Amino acid sequence: MLISTEINKSKTSFLRGVVCSLIILTLGFLSGLSTSSEIQIWFTTIIKPSFNPPNFIFGPVWTLLYILMGISFSIIISQKPSVNRTKAITIFAVQFIFNLMWSVIFFKIHQIGWAFVEIICMWISILIMIVLFYRSQKIAGLLQIPYLLWVSFASVLNGSIYYLN
Numbered sequence: 533m534l535i536s537t538e539i540n541k542s543k544t545s546f547l548r549g550v551v552c553s554l555i556i557l558t559l560g561f562l563s564g565l566s567t568s569s570e571i572q573i574w575f576t577t578i579i580k581p582s583f584n585p586p587n588f589i590f591g592p593v594w595t596l597l598y599i600l601m602g603i604s605f606s607i608i609i610s611q612k613p614s615v616n617r618t619k620a621i622t623i624f625a626v627q628f629i630f631n632l633m634w635s636v637i638f639f640k641i642h643q644i645g646w647a648f649v650e651i652i653c654m655w656i657s658i659l660i661m662i663v664l665f666y667r668s669q670k671i672a673g674l675l676q677i678p679y680l681l682w683v684s685f686a687s688v689l690n691g692s693i694y695y696l697n
Contacts, residue, residue, distance in 0.1 A: 548610060553602025556628070560598045563632040564591075567639035574642060579696040584689060597679045601628075604665060604675040611668055620664040627661050630654035644694040651687045658683055 571587060605624055611617045630653055638647035658680050666673025 545606070545610060549603045549606040551602075552606040552609070553599045556598045556602045556605070557595065559628075559632060560594060563635050564594070567635045570639040570642075575639065578644075578693060581689065581692040581696065584693075593682060597682060600675045600678060604672045607669050607672040607675075608665055616664065616668055620661065620668055623657055623661045623664055627654055627657035630657055638690065644690065644697060648687070648690045648694050651683065651690050655680070655683050655687055 605621075608617060608620050608624070630650060634647055634650050634654060637643050637650050658676065662673045662676045662680060664673075665676060
């Protein structure tokens with residue numbers, strides 16, 4: 533009976549992780565889709581630093597990061613309700629809104645400077661999220677570290693593009 537209960541918990545956790553990841557992937561995909569035409573038109577016309585990765589890198593990286601976000605978030609929402617859990621869910625929502633809006637600010641409305649300000653706010657909110665997630669479930673916080681590293685790189689890239697243009 534105990535083994536059956538553990539199997540059911542594992543299935544539920546797995547399903548929750550898949551659902552959260554699919555929702556986050558879908559929202560990320562839609563955000564990217566809404567700005568994709570600007571990558572082919574506007575983005576090719578601006579000056580980029582020598583360390584700007586090829587465009588084909590971004591899709592796979594963001595796919596992996598969104599999956600990790602979904603798994604991490606599913607771990608947090610599975611915790612017992614508490615003030616810390618509520619804070620963690622709230623900061624997740626805040627950083628994710630920043631995440632989705634950055635593409636619009638940068639690619640859609642071509643506001644490179646404001647996108648830089650926004651990505652710094654996103655970076656700070658990701659750092660806070662990692663701390664809150666880690667306090668709740670260490671693995672949930674650790675799963676977000678690649679995201680913070682990528683956004684750190686993206687921040688330098690965004691700042692460099694702003695400087696060059």
